[in-house]
Amino acid sequence: MEEPHPQLSFDDTSKAFRHKSNKDLKETYRLFALMKNQSLVSLGSGIGKFAARLNVGIINSLIRNTIFKQFCGGENLLDCQSTIDELYQKSVLTILDYGLEGKSSEEDFNHIKDEIIRGARLAASNDSVPVVVVKLSGLADNDLLALAADLDHMPSDYRVAYDALVERVDEICAEASKLGVGVFFDAEESWLQDSIDRIAMQMVMKYNKTKCIVYNTYQMYRHDRLHYLKASYREAQSAGVFLGAKIVRGAYMEKERNRAAEKGYESPIHKTKAETDADYDDAIRFCTEHYEQIASCCATHNINSNYLQASLLDEKQIDPKHPHINFCQLYGMSDYISYNLAEAGYNVAKYVPYGPIKEVIPYLIRRAKENSSVTGEMGRELKYLSSEMKRRKLEA
Ligand SMILES: Cc1cc2nc3c(=O)[nH]c(=O)nc-3n(C[C@H](O)[C@H](O)[C@H](O)COP(=O)(O)OP(=O)(O)OC[C@H]3O[C@@H](n4cnc5c(N)ncnc54)[C@H](O)[C@@H]3O)c2cc1C
DSSP: OOOOOTTOOTTOHHHHTTTSOHHHHHHHHHHHHHHTOHHHHHHHHHHHHHHHHHTOHHHHHHHIIIIIHHHOOBSSHHHHHHHHHHHHHTTOEEEEEEOOOSOOOHHHHHHHHHHHHHHHHHHHTOTTOOEEEEOGGGTSOHHHHHHTTSGGGSOGGGHHHHHHHHHHHHHHHHHHHHHTOEEEEOOOOHHHHHHHHHHHHHHHHHHOSSSOOEEEEEETTBTTHHHHHHHHHHHHHHHTOOEEEEEEOOSOHHHHHHHHHHHTSOOSBOSSHHHHHHHHHHHHHHHHHTTTTEEEEEEOOOHHHHHHHHHHHHHTTOOTTOTTEEEEEETTSOHHHHHHHHHTTOOEEEEEEESOHHHHHHHHHHHHHHHHOSSTTTHHHHHHHHHHHHHTTOOO
16 A cells, blocks of 8 residues: 655545535535445436336436535536636546447547547637547447457448548647647447547647647556556657556446356456556656656546556656646545645546436446445445545534
């Protein structure tokens, strides 16, 4: 375990929850307490999917006032402005994430592309928004992404759709580059990831010549990703461009393991959490070691990895405001990390997903499941909320 950083403590709940009124704090506590109940989360996920399909008013309004309010910035860009401003007042930046995924029509793909470009324009006019997110499963059909993993053997009738996808991505990156706004490519399931990596690296080569605009995401729960991060660095170095690297552990563990077992191939996921943690921390060390050529984002709610990143900056005497070293957490989670990091002077941002309620339900279900998980860091969310409740002498 990493030694806590000397000037940084995530235990200061008064700083972490200063932005929450007593009423908000209690509501958040109750929501996280409910999400600890796995049967309730399973039931809620089923109801959520049903509500998304049928647009059931009363369920939508329940979702809006609870889990949506906790984890999303709003239904559109305009709604997000108050969240962006609130975060910025506490020196926390916003990464805009138009959270639609799993779409299948050209019309939807173009709509999502246009919305991301609108986000980039808002970012350019707002010091508080440095980056927008691209999720390729929102810009192309999953079947196409899976088939395009092997371009040489992809059926020829998919070629037009693949070229259209690259064109959409290029349009976003060109606009972002012109505006000086960063673009994060999210990482997805391993069977889609080869296509994502290829396109992301294509954009890295094209747009990261003079500064880092494009970041790919590296999921350290995969046993091949530390190696791939280093290979991407060497590739960027030989081309004389910056590498952008968002480092995450990975969100699809169960799905990955189930599919591998079903189809009879070796799971790409580490066997233990300890192995994932070790690779995560090595990735952070590697990026910090090469921070002049790699712009990185330590995207995690794990306390030890956040302390590690802060300690490495100290140890190497790197300016905590260096634009190549960034921290990021998801909106609605780990405020005790984000606000304490911001107060200590580090570059910290929140991923702020937004979109129509029924469209962001898959994202909300992932957050609820993550928070009901018995592994990982999630028990801590409640632990910190409950210490702040005690400090304020509030009853649940
Ligand atoms: C800003 C931000 C952006 C993100 N973007 C992406 C993205 O683009 N793509 C994506 O996939 N995820 C993304 N995530 C989610 C991320 O991958 C994790 O699911 C989530 O953050 C929990 O991991 P953690 O590092 O915060 O902490 P922890 O709670 O310490 O780790 C939990 C994670 O450890 C891993 N793990 C748990 N148990 C085991 C086990 N038995 N064996 C092996 N590994 C295990 C899993 O990855 C699990 O999610 C993002 C997260 C953040 C904060």
